[in-house]
Amino acid sequence: MEAGEGRKRIRKQRQVLILFVWLGIAQVGSEPRHYSVPEEMEIGSFVTNLLKDLGLEAEELAARGPRVVSKGKKVRLQFDAQTGDLLLNEKLDREELCGRVEPCILPFQVLLENPLQFFQAELQVKDINDHSPVFLDKEIILKIPESISPGTAFLIEHAQDLDVGSNALKTYTVSPNSYFHLKVQEYPDSIILPQLVLDKALDREQQTEIRLIVTAVDGGSPPKSGTALVRIEVLDINDNAPKFAKLLYEVQILENSPIGSQVAMVSARDLDIGTNGEIDYVFSQASEDIRKTFSINAKSGQLHLIQELDFEFIQNYTVTIQAIDGGGLSGSCMVFVQVMDLNDNRPELTISKLNKKIPENSETTIIAVFSVSDPDFGDNGRTVCSIQNDLPFILKQSVENFYTLITNTALDREQQEEYNITITATDMGSPRLATQHTIRVQVSDVNDNAPAFSQPSYTLLVGENNSPALHIGSVSATDADAGSNAQLTYSLLPGPEPWPPQLPLASLVSINADNGQLFALRSLDFEAVRAFEFFVRAQDRGSPALSGQARVRVQVLDRNDNAPFVLYPLQNASAACSELVPRAAEAGYLVSKVVAVDGDAGQNAWLSFQLLKATEPGLFSVWAHNGEVRTARPLSERDAPKHRLLVLVRDNGEPPLSASVTLHVLLVDGFSQPFLPLPDAAAGAAPDDRLTVYLVVALACVSSLFLFSVLAFVAVRLCRRAGPAAGGGYPYPGLPDGPFPGQLLDASGAGTLSHSYRYEVCLAGGAGTNDFKFLKPVLPTFLAHGEERADEANPTFRNSFEFS
Secondary structure (H helix, E strand, O other): OHHHHHHHHHHHHHHHHHHHHHHHHHHOOOOOEEEEEEOOOOOOOEEEEHHHHHOOOHHHHHHOOEEEEEOOOOOOEEEOOOOOEEEEOOOOOHHHHHOOOOOEEEEEEEEEOOOOEEEEEEEEEEOOOOOOOEOOOOEEEEEEEOOOOOOOEEEOOOOEOOOOHHHOEEEEEEOOOOOEEEEEEEEOOOEEEEEEEEOOOOOOOOOOEEEEEEEEEEOOOOOOEEEEEEEEEEEOOOOOOOEEOOOEEEEEEEOOOOOOOEEEEOOEEOOOOHHHHOEEEEEOOOOHHHHHHEEEOOOOOEEEEOOOOOOOOOOEEEEEEEEEEOOOOEEEEEEEEEEEOEOOOOOEEEEEEEOOEEEOOOOOOEEEEEEEEOOOOHHHHOEEEEOOOOOOEEEEEOOOOEEEEEEOOOOOOOOOOEEEEEEEEEEOOEOOOEEEEEEEEEEEOOOOOOOEEOOOEEEEEEEOOOOOOEEEEEOOEEOOOOHHHHOEEEEEEEOOOOOOOOOOHHHOEEEOOOOOEEEEOOOOOOOOOOEEEEEEEEEEOOOOOOEEEEEEEEEEEOOOOOOOEEEEOOOOOOOOOEEEEEOOOOOOOEEEEOEEEOOOOHHHHOEEEEEEEEOOOOOEEEOOOOOEEEEOOOOOOOOOOEEEEEEEEEEOOOOOOEEEEEEEEEEEOOEOOOOOOOHHHHHHOOOOHHHHHHHHHHHHHHHHHHHHHHHHHHHHHHHHHHOHHHHOOOOOOOOOOOOOOOOOOOOOOOOOOOOOEEEEEEEEOOOOOOEEEEEEOOOHHHHHOHHHHHHHOOOEEEEEEEEO
């Protein structure tokens, strides 16, 4: 049976061999057909139609038994015998099939069994962008020494992208920073490697670590990316040598100190870290005596005694200790060990030269030269000298045991004029013995301080009308110097803008040269000089003399020394001026206005008006603030035709000053009645016989008075023409000579009337009716020619005047 099975196996091998021989014979001279599909297509996706490619009908293809043959055990393609379509039998992953090989070709054969025939074909699996660039390490650590120079490039791990072609990795970017920029290095086979290039030098002592984000981007559409954290550790280099806290340690030890005693402890510091900052302490250039006598702890820096000391053999030791770090850098210090002898004598101080008085601001000056001695031996005979630390003096040792006491800085007498310097001489024994000697040094003054006033400017208040030689104030300056350098003399200097220019400073004030008291030389008038400024100079008597200045402002205060002055009505006219008031005037009728000014200022120029006396009290009133004289009630026939008013003008000073003015008021009948009854009321009034009689009598009286007034005005007019030179421009006897000013201004700001009022009184006698016009304003041009027109028309008499 075993022999039969062997024969069957050999037969099958021959058949397979024959099949492959036929396949090889059939492949000769044929070219493979090429097909392509994108990767990741679903199972059953269409690849091609074999009917078209093989040139067969569907029935013929099915009869010949088509079959797809490919390498390997997996059947990636399947054949649909009904349609002749070649379909995918599995989802193809290009990266799994071919890796980074491009193009990705899968060869296969289409086998027709009856009769035997096959066709060579290949399937190309095209790449799609289905993988993002990936860094194998999400955190990349770079260790860079701080000594690396700028411009050095550091290669970092590159990202991997399983895609190929245009979907493969294209570029890298790095997050913004001030130390590195990214450089991309391209190699054959589309390999791109990122490099970090150092832009500026690193310093571990400033920043020990730098974190960057590196991003890898592929060329797909849309592009995909991957990131990694680059953590750069700045490595320390041995760029700092150990430094001791002190370069010199001075210690003293008794000669009978026991073995093992700690003599000194040194300490050094290294800014580096790790082994570069680890310090070992060793002796440097130590003699055999030092190595036999002392030992040092390499880690703590403690210096110990390992041998008994002998003062008679060696009195002191100088030990040089070196601190060495792990990088080989070192620093050194010296420990001066002084072996102490027993001490029983105090040092003695001998002064050879002494200056007890020195000028301030002098250069380096020798205060004293002295020597120190101690009869003891060795350390007990060695001495050191010192003075207080808070003094501007230092000690300098010239030769052994000889010292010089000199000034260290410039002295200032104004800060301190005397110093007590205590020189302490101390030996090196145990216990230490010391001797003290005190030197008293006085600092003499030099003129190095200018006089300074207590304040930069002064304001002095002086009331006007002062008496001459009045003390108006004082200025004061001080000088920090002493003696004649502090004796001051005061003088006056003109101000930057002397005011008033017609009054020189020497005529206004004087100063006491010794104490700075200021006096007014003349009586000041506020209305002439309200304020003036000047400078006061204080000069010392040093050599050279120094001086300082202060500004002084003298302000003159107003006093109530000017009484009010009445501008209208003038009281010095040859004949009193009468104000004409119609009897028909109602209450509040403006009769006149008293205009006054005051030469003072402020409340001294505030004016108030008061009616002191009147012919008929209660008929007229005066407004207190503007001086207007008005009727207090309506006028009646029973009121007297002439009235005399006495008006008081008073200022608000202390004490108040006043002036009075007399007004003459003439009540006139026959004026045009400005206030007539309404027609309806007149028509509705019932006539009364008795009232008619009264009206007739009143009309007769008024007519008679009117005729008398006309005759009086004609007589006055004729008198004015007879003497024009004496009468002035206005013929009315109650007005002053010459034209009255049209504008009256209150120079003191007292609030008096500043406008002018012009009125015309016109009497006509030949027109058939008598018309009396009152308070009618006229133009100045009309007033100028009024007199000429009055001469041409004899029946008409006109008088024009103005008041304000």
